[in-house]
Amino acid sequence: MGHREDLLEGAKRCLLQKGFLRTTARDIVKESGTNLASIGYHYGSKDALLVQAYVELIEGVGETFDPGRSADAGAAAPPGSLERFQEVWAAIIRAVPESRAIWLLSFELLFQGDRLPEVRKLLAEAQVEGRRGILAMFNGVPESELGEESVDTEGRFYQTLLNGLMVQWLFDPDSATTAGQLTEGLRRVMSAAAPQG
Structure with missing residues (x-):
């Protein structure tokens, strides 16, 4: 690995x-063996490096959510079905113990965002990709083929559920x-919203 990769892993x-606020540039240098x-x-600033590291940590956790990527992927329910909805949420919940530190970090950033405006801006941009990734798991459409309207509506819906579930x-x-x-x-919500006739 080169310095760029060493820094990212460190x-x-x-x-x-x-956590984000207590990590110093010197901590990263010591941990990565760089300078x-x-x-x-390579990154422009310590905060930009930490944001990139955080995004990669979240992406790594996100990969464990998709039941279609597991060893028994052939058993995955059809995309868009209630069964698929339940499978994805079950996979997310199973990942909580191993990813607890990453979720705690997410909430640290959420509550400290006002103190870190540049970090907040970078993370806000990354949220769009997060919505795209989670939507693809539920509806089975590759991320590159998702329409912006779907990402901005359905993706936001799933992301909101995810954040609330993680708090719990x-x-x-x-x-x-x-x-x-x-x-x-x-x-039940779908049943109540369905036209009665």
């Missing part, structure tokens, strides 16, 4: 150990909503 480890000048040369699972896993409960809730 930044990921620092984020998981110390301070490398951060500016981080706060109190014993009382958090299960994939079955979430699916049954959606089924």
